[in-house]
Amino acid sequence: xxxxxxxxxxxxxxxxxxxxxxIAGKNMRRYxxxxxEQVKMYVHEETxxxxxxxKLINERHENVKYLPGVKLPENIxxxxxxxxxxxxxxxxxxxxxxxxxxxxxxxxxxxISSDARAISMIxxxxxxxxxxxxxxxxxEEILGCKCSALSGxxxxxxxAQDKFSETxxxxxxxxxxxxxxxxxxxxxxxxxVGMIEDVAGVSLCGALKNVVAIAAGFTDGLGWGDNAKxxxxxxxxxxxxxxxxxxxxxxxxxxxxxxxxxxxxxxTTCFGGRNRKCAEAFVKTGKSFETLExxxxxxxxxxxxxxxxxIHNFLKARGKVDDYPLFKAVHAIAFEGGIAKxxxxxx
Amino acid sequence: xxxxxxxxxxxxxxxxxxxxxxIAGKNMRRYxxxxxEQVKMYVHEETxxxxxxxKLINERHENVKYLPGVKLPENIxxxxxxxxxxxxxxxxxxxxxxxxxxxxxxxxxxxISSDARAISMIxxxxxxxxxxxxxxxxxEEILGCKCSALSGxxxxxxxAQDKFSETxxxxxxxxxxxxxxxxxxxxxxxxxVGMIEDVAGVSLCGALKNVVAIAAGFTDGLGWGDNAKxxxxxxxxxxxxxxxxxxxxxxxxxxxxxxxxxxxxxxTTCFGGRNRKCAEAFVKTGKSFETLExxxxxxxxxxxxxxxxxIHNFLKARGKVDDYPLFKAVHAIAFEGGIAKxxxxxx
Numbered sequence: 001x002x003x004x005x006x007x008x009x010x011x012x013x014x015x016x017x018x019x020x021x022x023i024a025g026k027n028m029r030r031y032x033x034x035x036x037e038q039v040k041m042y043v044h045e046e047t048x049x050x051x052x053x054x055k056l057i058n059e060r061h062e063n064v065k066y067l068p069g070v071k072l073p074e075n076i077x078x079x080x081x082x083x084x085x086x087x088x089x090x091x092x093x094x095x096x097x098x099x100x101x102x103x104x105x106x107x108x109x110x111x112i113s114s115d116a117r118a119i120s121m122i123x124x125x126x127x128x129x130x131x132x133x134x135x136x137x138x139x140e141e142i143l144g145c146k147c148s149a150l151s152g153x154x155x156x157x158x159x160a161q162d163k164f165s166e167t168x169x170x171x172x173x174x175x176x177x178x179x180x181x182x183x184x185x186x187x188x189x190x191x192x193v194g195m196i197e198d199v200a201g202v203s204l205c206g207a208l209k210n211v212v213a214i215a216a217g218f219t220d221g222l223g224w225g226d227n228a229k230x231x232x233x234x235x236x237x238x239x240x241x242x243x244x245x246x247x248x249x250x251x252x253x254x255x256x257x258x259x260x261x262x263x264x265x266x267x268t269t270c271f272g273g274r275n276r277k278c279a280e281a282f283v284k285t286g287k288s289f290e291t292l293e294x295x296x297x298x299x300x301x302x303x304x305x306x307x308x309x310x311i312h313n314f315l316k317a318r319g320k321v322d323d324y325p326l327f328k329a330v331h332a333i334a335f336e337g338g339i340a341k342x343x344x345x346x347x
Numbered sequence: 348x349x350x351x352x353x354x355x356x357x358x359x360x361x362x363x364x365x366x367x368x369x370i371a372g373k374n375m376r377r378y379x380x381x382x383x384e385q386v387k388m389y390v391h392e393e394t395x396x397x398x399x400x401x402k403l404i405n406e407r408h409e410n411v412k413y414l415p416g417v418k419l420p421e422n423i424x425x426x427x428x429x430x431x432x433x434x435x436x437x438x439x440x441x442x443x444x445x446x447x448x449x450x451x452x453x454x455x456x457x458x459i460s461s462d463a464r465a466i467s468m469i470x471x472x473x474x475x476x477x478x479x480x481x482x483x484x485x486x487e488e489i490l491g492c493k494c495s496a497l498s499g500x501x502x503x504x505x506x507a508q509d510k511f512s513e514t515x516x517x518x519x520x521x522x523x524x525x526x527x528x529x530x531x532x533x534x535x536x537x538x539x540v541g542m543i544e545d546v547a548g549v550s551l552c553g554a555l556k557n558v559v560a561i562a563a564g565f566t567d568g569l570g571w572g573d574n575a576k577x578x579x580x581x582x583x584x585x586x587x588x589x590x591x592x593x594x595x596x597x598x599x600x601x602x603x604x605x606x607x608x609x610x611x612x613x614x615t616t617c618f619g620g621r622n623r624k625c626a627e628a629f630v631k632t633g634k635s636f637e638t639l640e641x642x643x644x645x646x647x648x649x650x651x652x653x654x655x656x657x658i659h660n661f662l663k664a665r666g667k668v669d670d671y672p673l674f675k676a677v678h679a680i681a682f683e684g685g686i687a688k689x690x691x692x693x694x
Contacts, residue, residue, distance in 0.1 A: 153577040164566075164691045165574030166581065192578070192694075219511075226619045227512030230500040230611040231539070234513065238605065257604035258585065264577040267614065272573045344511045347539075 005034060006181060009089035010041040011082055011104060013057070016121065017041070017095035018067035019160040024093070024185050025073035031184055042085035043078045044100075054078040070160040083111045090116050091185065094139055094147075097301070098124040101135050105142035118147040119169070119182050123206040124303060127310040130317040132247060134203035136170075146172055148179060149199045150186070151206035152260035153268040159191060166192045168261035170202025173250065194259055200248040201255030201262075208243060209266045210304030211311060212236030215330050216270035217279025218340050228344070232326065233270050235347055237263065239324050243311070246320075275304030283340045305334050353381060353528060356436035357388040358429055358451060360404075363468065364388070364442035365414035366507040371440070371532050372420030378531055389432035390425045391447075401425040417507040430458045437463050438532065441486055441494075444648070445471040448482050452489035465494040466516070466529050470553040471650060474657040477664040479594060481550035483517075493519055495526060496546045497533070498553035499607035500615040506538060513539045515608035517549025520597065541606055547595040548602030548609075555590060556613045557651030558658060559583030562677050563617035564626025565687050575691070579673065580617050582694055584610065586671050590658070593667075622651030630687045652681050 008028065010021050021041050028035040043054045048065050056064050057078035061071055079085050082104050086092055090113045096104060101122060122135040136147040152167030159165055167186065171179035179195050187193040196202065215236055219229045241256040256262040270276055278292045285292070289305040312331040315321045321328050325346045332338030355375065357368050368388050375382040390401045395412050403411050404425035408418055426432050429451050433439055437460045443451060448469060469482040483494040499514030506512055514533065518526035526542050534540040543549065562583055566576045588603040603609040617623055625639045634642070636652040659678040662668045668675050672693045679685030 153574045153581075155572065155574050158572040158574045163572050163575055164578060166578040189692075225502065225505040225510050226615040227500045227502050227505045228510055230614040231511060231513040231607065233614060234500075234605070234607060234611040237610070254604075257601075257610070258581070260578065260581060263584070263604070263610060264581040267577040267580060268573040271618065345536075 005036050006091050007036045007089045008039045008091040008093070008185060009085045010039060010076075010093045010095065011085060011108075012093070012095035013041050013043040013063060013066065013078065014095070014097070015066045016154070016156040018063040018070070018072065019156040020093065020095060020121065020186070021076045022070060022072050022160055023188055023191055025076040027185055027188065028075055029073070034181075034184060037075045038077060039075055040077050040079050040085040040087075040089070042082040043080060045080040052080070054080050067156070067160055082107055086112050086116075089113065091181065092116055092118040092145075093121065093185075094118055094135070095121040098122045098126070098135055101138055102142070105139055109142055112143060112145065116143070116145045117178055117181075118143065118145055120147055120149045120203065121151070123151070123210070124307060125204070125207045125310065127314050130314065132314050134200055134207075136199050136203055146175060146178065147199070148172065148175070148182060149202045149206075150182070151202050151265060153264035155268060155272065162190045164190050166194060166260035166264060168202055168255075168259040169193055169195045170199040170255065170261070171195060171197055172199055173197060196252060196255055196259060198250065198252045198255045201244055201251040202259070204244045204248065204251070205240065205256060205259075205261040205265060207307055208240040208311070209269045210273075210275045211308045211327055211330055212240065212266060213269045213273055213275035214279040214304040214308060214334065215326055215343060217276035218283055218330075218333060218343050220276065221280040221283025222340055222343075229270070232344070233266060235326050237266055239326050243324065243327075274300060274302060278302055279304070282334070289334060308334055352383050353438050354383045354436045355386045355438045355440070355532060356432045357386060357423075357440045357442065358432060358455075359440070359442035360388050360390040360410060360413065360425065361442070361444070362413045363501070363503040365410040365417070365419065366503040367440065367442060367468065367533070368423045369417060369419050369507055370535055370538055372423045374532055374535065375422055376420070381528075381531060384422045385424060386422055387424050387426050387432040387434075387436070389429045390427055392427040399427070401427050414503070414507055429454055433459050433463075436460065438528065439463055439465040439492075440468065440532075441465055441482070442468040445469045445473070445482055448485055449489070452486055456489055459490060459492065463490070463492045464525055464528075465490065465492055467494055467496045467550065468498070470498070470557070471654060472551070472554045472657065474661050477661065479661050481547055481554075483546050483550055493522060493525065494546070495519065495522070495529060496549045496553075497529070498549050498612060500611035502615060502619065509537045511537050513541060513607035513611060515549055515602075515606040516540055516542045517546040517602065517608070518542060518544055519546055520544060543599060543602055543606055545597065545599045545602045548591055548598045549606070551591045551595065551598070552587065552603060552606075552608040552612060554654055555587040555658070556616045557620075557622045558655045558674055558677055559587065559613060560616045560620055560622035561626040561651040561655060561681065562673055562690060564623035565630055565677075565680060565690050567623065568627040568630025569688055569690075576617070579691070580613060582673050584613055586673050590671060590674075621647060621649060625649055626651070629681070636681060655681055
């Protein structure tokens with residue numbers, strides 16, 4: 001029996017990685033016939049309070065740096081090596097900042113189980129040489145294992161406190177059985193997991209919503225009110241969907257309009273997130289996004305403005321900038337000295 | 348030439364009716380070949396500052412009671428009779444509180460042009476003897492003229508101040524040419540009008556969103572955070588769509604998920620409106636909706652709780668209550684002593 005059980009590894013341990021470790025760790029114990037109890041979690045080692053972070057996590061069962069105040073189940077074991085974390089695991093959760101994905105995957109290459117499956121929780125897209133890729137594809141290509149995606153209206157601290165939320169797993173064509181295993185890894189009474197056969201759509205929602213949140217933040221900074229903000233969010237959602245359908249195969253429109261990864265995450269991001277906040281301050285203060293990131297985000301990165309720039313460069317290389325007037329306006333205002341109050345004039 | 352021009356009448360003059368009069372009045376002058384300049388607006392006569400409201404509106408070009416501080420174009424003429432307002436008009440805008448629709452339409456019956464077309468801006472639905480009707484159908488049946496619907500993320504005061512917003516016209520099957528005339532009545536650079544062949548969907552969005560806003564307000568009152576609120580909004584949108592598809596013919600799903608009448612209006616209503624506000628207070632104070640309406644709304648009516656009750660009774664008569672778990676939970680909490688924190692337990 002033990003040989004048939006799935007073994008999980010978590011590659012990453014930031015705010016979101018630690019919140020998901022709490023959920024996954026509990027579910028390992030909830031389904032003992034299905035999962036091995038112990039879960040190794042890769043922690044990029046650093047010194048906190050004069051001690052290694054892995055040691056602190058394993059002694060206190062708490063990620064004191066990135067998710068303080070939340071107890072992790074004792075079956076979560078922090079290790080300072082991705083290879084060690086993944087050893088013997090057939091289920092790999094990738095929850096790292098996107099810039100580390102290629103190097104960590106290269107490190108893991110040749111060291112993962114032949115039957116391993118991955119799931120990507122990475123927001124953002126990789127734009128290189130005029131091409132665009134989601135990180136599930138990057139992981140799949142380097143490691144040679146199938147990779148799903150998970151995204152949703154999931155502010156990590158709220159999830160860690162067991163407040164009600166939903167999320168979405170996007171799975172590969174014909175891969176429903178495997179998605180159902182990941183469903184059991186994550187689903188709880190207060191963290192409801194939906195599933196849709198659309199890895200690209202789920203991944204793109206997580207990246208592109210941040211561009212729309214910049215636009216929503218501009219409307220806040222301009223004092224334009226609730227009608228304008230809702231209109232910009234609606235138009236942004238339509239451009240997100242259009243972009244995905246134009247440049248990726250097999251994308252489902254309902255991923256954008258009906259799932260937690262789509263419309264629900266867009267709502268939380270446009271009302272709560274850091275992209276919205278910095279965009280509001282951008283209009284009110286006239287400072288650059290680089291400056292505001294330093295002043296307001298306390299070391300966190302601002303993803304929306306960077307994604308806006310990457311998407312703009314990608315569309316420009318293809319002569320398609322004008323087909324996405326909201327994305328175009330966001331880029332013009334953020335990086336080309338465009339006037340904020342002309343945000344909607346070309347929509 | 349004059350004989351071919353359309354003549355507009357506005358039946359109603361509250362906050363929203365006055366805001367729309369400002370827009371429509373200007374557009375009459377923008378398209379002089381298409382429209383007669385003067386627009387009569389039916390005002391339910393009352394005494395304000397010791398004078399008839401119609402007299403004040405016509406002297407000051409301002410609805411001093413319901414939209415103070417906003418100048419109306421001088422071609423808007425207030426009259427105290429619906430029949431007088433509609434005389435000779437072939438385009439009729441209905442923008443009255445829904446309880447007055449049957450009686451005003453009965454009054455108008457036999458007094459409107461044979462080629463008249465109507466458009467309904469009425470939120471809410473009529474539930475009677477276990478049947479449900481949108482008000483565009485009520486108007487059509489009584490007056491015998493085709494009736495479209497307009498709804499969207501349109502807080503009246505923001506529209507009146509020319510802040511950017513969008514709205515949606517739902518038109519009858521094959522009636523696009525007529526919808527395009529109404530498009531010209533309303534569309535401006537800051538009030539963008541979309542169109543979709545779906546009168547029922549557009550009308551139902553305007554009614555059912557208020558039930559979802561009650562649920563969203565409950566999450567605010569419970570302090571559940573942004574994830575939970577977005578999840579409840581998403582689930583509510585799906586129930587709205589499901590309800591419309593189950594009980595009305597020809598409804599388009601994208602009316603709910605892609606238009607201003609659908610997702611955008613849901614967003615403004617769940618973040619800004621009075622239903623959300625009263626529902627939050629309901630959880631925090633334990634007072635009834637009847638009490639909160641009196642205490643918080645300054646004479647305005649609370650539509651969401653009443654619609655929740657009507658929809659519940661309608662579903663109960665059909666044995667379908669359990670197919671709409673969010674609507675069911677809202678009714679249970681609002682009217683059956685249900686516990687607010689169990690809002691999502693049956694979803």
